[in-house]
Amino acid sequence: MALTRTSDQTLTDQLVDRFAERIRMRLLPAGARLPSVRACAHQQGVSAYTVVAAYDKLLAQGLVEARRQRGFYVRDLLQKTAAAPAQDGKATSAGVGLAEIVRAASPSRPSTARSSGSRINAAALIRGMFYHASDHPQPGSGVLPVAWLEEARFMSAAVRKITNLETLRQGSLTYGEPMGDRGLREALAQRLTDVDIAVGPDQIMTTVGATHALDIISRSLLKAGDPVMVEEPGWSVEFARLDALGMKVLPVPRGPDGPDLAVMARYCETHAPKLFVSVSVLHNPTGYSLSPGSAHQILQLAERYNFHVVEDDTYGHIAPPHATRLSTLDGLRRTIYVNGFAKILAPAWRIGYIAAPEEIVERLLDTKLLSTLTTPSILEKALALCIDQGQLRRHSDRMRMRIAAARARAVQVALEAGVTFASEPAGMFGWVETGVDTDMLTQRMLDEGYLIAPGALFHATRQPCTLMRINFANSQDPNFWRVWKRVVAESGAAASGGA
Template sequence: ATQALDIVSRALLKAGDPVLVEEPGWSVEFARLDALGMRVLPVPRGPDGPDLEVMARLCELHSPRLFVSVSVLHNPTGYSLSPASAHRILQLAQQHDFYIAEDDTYGHIAPEHATRLSALDGLARTIYVSGFSKILAPNWRIGYLAAPPHLVERLLDTKLLSTLTTPSLLEKALALCIEQGQLRRHGERIRQALAQARARSVQLALEAGCTFAAEPAGMFGWVDTGVDTDVLAQRMLDEGYLIAPGALFHATRQPCTLMRINFGTTQEPAFWRALRSSL
């Protein structure tokens, strides 16, 4: 999915083009767009989706070429897009002539019937991106994209020019998992295990004196510690723990009291004891 987003950017954009992104958002995406020379325009992300007033104002001022969005189980907040917000975003895309790259990396663990821009839009202005690393294994770097027909050849040429091909052995293994129903059954087990891990991590976080800035959902929790998490990250590193401070998820790296936790790796009381003593 990361490669798919890179292909979309290289195929549709040129250096200096304005790109709308959600903030907080994925730090790798900010860094990747910046390295390509794009003008990154952050739009605050809330429970229902991006701040539509800010988004409309940026569209008027900058005429963006692309909007990169995680509609469902947004990273790092866990928010999912509402139908009303999705409708307005598609209106803005039509009005201001930009494409939407919809990153559905967490789709395999998402609630049923969650709103996707690409489903509502029918791939007219949306490019749908997803992968399997969050449900199978991080080093199975297999993803896919679905795009408007008139963009397919351009995207395909960009992929061929950048990497030529991808490992067929892993693709065949994944195809077997899908055909035999193993991916579906594995997904059901993962969702159950994740729900248990999330409940456990939330309980420990609250007991440690933290609060949640967003309703816990999906893989990640957006936790308010009450202190500068850049400073907290250094203290925790001294204790042998690596945490993700909130500044990582802002395009301007502003100091922040928030941090992202992974529910699957924060179930040990020892971690929360170390964090509480570092606050």
Template sequence: MSARETRPETDTDAPSAGASSPRGGLDRSAAQTLTDQIASQFTEHIRQRLLAPGAKLPSVRECARRQGVSPHTVVAAYDQLLAQGLVEARRQRGFFVREQRQSAQPHAAAAVASVPPVDATALIRGMFHGLSDKPAPGLGTLPADWLDLPMLASALRRVLAQGDPMISLQYGHPAGDRRLREALCVKLADFGVRAQAAQIITATGATHALDIISRTLLKPGDAVLVDEPAWAVEYARLTQLGVRLLPVPRGADGPDLTVMATLAREHQPRMYVTVPVLHNPTGGSLNLSTAHQILKLAEQHDFWLVEDDTYAHLAPAHLPRMAALDGLQRTLYVSGFSKILTPSWRVGYLAVPERLVERLVDTKLLSTLTTPAVLEQAVAICLEQGSLRRHAERVTTRLDAARHRTVQLAQQHGCRFVTPPQGLFGWVETGVNTEVMAQLMHDEGWLLAPGHLFHATRRTGTLMRINFATSQDARFWRDFDRLRASVR
């Protein structure tokens, strides 16, 4: 069925609540026709999952009005999308993004909740490749100009000039560079976590550390407790392993313990994965009482605790860690340096019970062989010399100021914070569908992190996560307010 065959019906349709079309991106002086430009922009949105499967495209008339072109131009663009198999025409209803076929996964029917692994890729691609020269409120890391490049360069020079010359010419130690692991023992003591160097394994970032744990301790069909909301990459990663997700509502002080106890009793989970401090996206941290109750549930129902302390360098050291409370008996502690040093180096680590070390190192060897000793020793130097500590202090001072300014701007533009603003991220109530807003703001050059990315099952919502360091630009909030009015 062609766009021309459905146009009389769809021209009179109002766009659905989830509909969005590319705006303001047509170049009438370009060699590419306006039809091809419209089709290309829709194609990009679909492939980046900014228009999800099942989303309704604007009617031909509405798209023509937004773009300032004739309906015939839009009809021809929609015909291209139909021919590519990206959309389907439903008589009397309009045009909808097609669901792409995916191979069946084992145990999918038994999953309590799951998320397609590609659902978070639009945001991830935006983090890797900036949409424009504007700040990215949906960014997951600190801005590049907040990082200390001279400190990194100096540490690398010292490793190469003063260290073992063979370090750059051979594989590193299977468990990771000894110098870094010893420096990490000292750092972990600041949080009350007592670990020997032999209990620490390095990884290519915290995400890799989490993957090592999951591949070692889980098998398809196992149930895993996860926070909700939380970062969709973790949902997708676990789903790809064929495990069943058991979402536990997460508040400012930690998970809903009543829900957790019920799920643990009914589903016998193998593991609970959580961000204890400066949680993504809510910014909350476990209090001592909640941490103690989680440990009791884990003991009672015999499941592992995986503590992803990715934002440790941005948080006060006194906040409770479960690994400190149980002495690394049932808890596996994960962290890294992407959020404070640089996301490029991909240096992470895990501190684990002694009885698991050999199994976890075996999994690491099968996935990456070893990790880069040059970068690990450079991080060790930053730790040993105190330069990382001083850098973290400067960043947290700057982040406090950014958070104060961003909160003021958000509230001035009619938004409110669902949880107290803390750390790097704010969890913001906007009053409108943020999936639609993400599409519209994308066309204006702004990267948003809509709330549906942080749920185990896809749902429309009005929340979004903002990065306080990249949301201070008043232009962003003015554009957001203007487009929100059009959505309303």
């Protein structure tokens, strides 16, 4: 939002508070470069001296650092705060003088020093889920609108139905079944026959959402230093989890038909990876779905080089019929199937599950018991009831149609604004080419009240990127695209002018 001269705060303090909030929320991640003094002054409609004073205060607070002849960069707040080393005999905190600030902010070649920690990317993405830039629909959101999810009132009714006194007592006063509620596992086994995955309830284990499922698999099958192949662009939380566990992350470029098989083959020959993590259907962020030919070749590589394939089918609920899944072709021999219900029902209903080969089920269960003991049986019983009565299927069908209508509308208004899609629009998300650095674009759009998801968040290491991901359900407003078009033009003009 625009700075105001009628505020009780000075323009300098308003600017400081704006940057400080975004840095602490990691919407400006560690290693991100602040706009140059001239560019910031132009964007905010203030004098260069106001920006210099604001940057000086951010330096004094230890939120940014000045790099001589390069500009100002966000410090890593997760590292222990220590006194900054002197540069040319001058301090880099409160003692920085005006001349030093201006020198640091002078236009120069772009810095190649960027945050390589994928956990920073993930933190920015996750924290953005809780950040409300304004009352506008937020195109960077990863979930469906609340108004849509409120249609799933059958879940609340199911909870009321199963929480009679005896069920409530049994579900609350005991730990429940380690593998998860038996009724839900039976319902899930039946549901998986819809995608031709034949599996019994004893091969299914419930989890606290799909993210927890992926974590259980990693902790059960890997040890620190093990190489893991992950699609790129991809979900940065997965990069971050593996990085935090000490794994060697091997990014595999994702194309329209699937992962780059030549890259996978080279990794197999040189690194002997233990795992490959894939979103076969409606890949996030590109919307791509795996072709049968690619699926067969992936499974051949897994057999030849002896690694497991983890198939994250989070978006399977809204997928077209008969979409290709690795687990269907493989029959859960080398594949491990993961799914959850947060996207389709409600983000706070953390119910997910794993369908796995029989020989590794006990290992997965041991890890689950060590991390969460069991999972909430009352919610699991309620979900089982909704599946058995066909309510979840009908709700998924409605959401699929509603997303398709939103996608058509969002694509129409985006194309009218001159947008180029980097991949054919499909599913819940769109992958958009902007032509400008989307890290910088994100900050400018936040000033306008819109949160977008910059492309750098979807890569294993943070690099300059001109792509952004949008949520079609939240990108139907023509006003967003008018603002986006103006800000992109201003950003492009500033970059070409050396600002």
